Amino acid sequence: MVDPRRRVPRTDALLADPRLVDAQTRLGKALVKAAIVAAQERARAGQIPPEAVADAVLAALPAGAGGLRPVVNATGVILHTNLGRAPLSAAAREAVLDAAGCTDIEFELKTGRRGRRGRTALAALAAAVPAAEDVHVVNNNAAGLVLAATAMAFGREIVVSRGEMVEIGDGFRIPELLTSTGARLREVGTTNRTTLRDYAEAITGETGFVLKVHPSNFRIEGFTSSVGVGELAGLGVPLVVDIGSGLLAPEPLLPEEPDAATVLREGADLVTASGDKLLGGPQAGLLLGRASVVQRLRRHPLTRALRVDKLALAALGATLRGPATPTAEALHADPDELLRRAEDVAGDLVARGVAAQAVRSDATVGGGGAPGLVLPSAAVSLPGAYAEPLRRGDPALVGRVERGRCLLDLRCVPQHMDEALRDAVLALAPGVRAGTAGEGER
Numbered sequence: 001m002v003d004p005r006r007r008v009p010r011t012d013a014l015l016a017d018p019r020l021v022d023a024q025t026r027l028g029k030a031l032v033k034a035a036i037v038a039a040q041e042r043a044r045a046g047q048i049p050p051e052a053v054a055d056a057v058l059a060a061l062p063a064g065a066g067g068l069r070p071v072v073n074a075t076g077v078i079l080h081t082n083l084g085r086a087p088l089s090a091a092a093r094e095a096v097l098d099a100a101g102c103t104d105i106e107f108e109l110k111t112g113r114r115g116r117r118g119r120t121a122l123a124a125l126a127a128a129v130p131a132a133e134d135v136h137v138v139n140n141n142a143a144g145l146v147l148a149a150t151a152m153a154f155g156r157e158i159v160v161s162r163g164e165m166v167e168i169g170d171g172f173r174i175p176e177l178l179t180s181t182g183a184r185l186r187e188v189g190t191t192n193r194t195t196l197r198d199y200a201e202a203i204t205g206e207t208g209f210v211l212k213v214h215p216s217n218f219r220i221e222g223f224t225s226s227v228g229v230g231e232l233a234g235l236g237v238p239l240v241v242d243i244g245s246g247l248l249a250p251e252p253l254l255p256e257e258p259d260a261a262t263v264l265r266e267g268a269d270l271v272t273a274s275g276d277k278l279l280g281g282p283q284a285g286l287l288l289g290r291a292s293v294v295q296r297l298r299r300h301p302l303t304r305a306l307r308v309d310k311l312a313l314a315a316l317g318a319t320l321r322g323p324a325t326p327t328a329e330a331l332h333a334d335p336d337e338l339l340r341r342a343e344d345v346a347g348d349l350v351a352r353g354v355a356a357q358a359v360r361s362d363a364t365v366g367g368g369g370a371p372g373l374v375l376p377s378a379a380v381s382l383p384g385a386y387a388e389p390l391r392r393g394d395p396a397l398v399g400r401v402e403r404g405r406c407l408l409d410l411r412c413v414p415q416h417m418d419e420a421l422r423d424a425v426l427a428l429a430p431g432v433r434a435g436t437a438g439e440g441e442r
Ligand SMILES: *Cc1c(COP(=O)(O)O)cnc(C)c1O
Pocket: 140, 141, 142, 143, 166, 168, 174, 213, 214, 215, 216, 217, 242, 243, 244, 245, 273, 274, 275, 284, 285, 368
């Protein structure tokens, strides 16, 4: 008998397999070759028969060359930082694709002359917030703060309340971000209370600006006081307000979240915000405010290092000009309608023998804003054993585990995905029942 290891197909034969030729066009030769080498090794080690090598290569290939996998967010957290914050609308995704090749980002097709970079998105932002005399967009909100601190307070002081010394996440802290620019912090007040007098007494010839930071991911309750934008605007020094979430106008569902239009009307000189939180767009830092301030930032040399790319500008333009974002839809979803959807999915699953249940649940906005706010929601509740195989599926379905149950919260799941969600559970059901789910998965 021939040693089966001698029958392991050769690399050139595998590369010529039509299915793998396709994969090379899609993913590139290097990724396919790496999968071939790995599958050949498994065959030589006797883990798979030589005839199964081509199939094993196909199964091991990633869905895309980018390395990021699509995820269905069934966590009930609308803006999940680990899942890329705001998902883009269909219009914004299309705009990204259109801009991915050569595009008129800095070119006027009508005249053949150079055009202002990202003018459509910037005009849309300015139109959305008439209270802003001028606008600019950088890489993210942190970049906006760095630019403001550098251009307006280098070697000088930024006056900020001790109640607003925010850690954004992953160990990054706004105070450290600000001092890394060469500005000094002048902390005023206490953790729970800061008064207008605290600010007024701290203002000197050294003051670059007063900064108000929205505590977007925590809440202090009890004996507290803070000073409003209107009062801070009267202090006679520039006022910069980091609103965090990127709401451009008031959102009735989130009465505690500041918005750019209101803050500017109350007298802020500059507002900074994220593009990929409640605005529902791409990662970006929005700068809105007085013309003289925004122009000063735009002309600073650092601006070039914080420049936003064409894909983000395209997505931002479509987010501002286009239809409602998935973030807005998730925020405004009707809990009774969510429960009806959960009942439909759970009903189908029960009919096929899965121990599913439709339950009411609590969703949240997430790190992007509205700390402490509970949004009534609904979920498909499954045995906890489903959590891992669903997460490792394609697309990956990420729920949350609560008291041993795997909850698939529907608030952030677009309705058109309900059937795919149900089918993903059904496909795993035999394995979960047999206690082998997840085995043989990537
Ligand atoms: C999220 C947040 C930031 C950081 O924004 P990025 O766009 O992630 O850089 C800064 N300040 C506040 C108040 C925030 O909520």
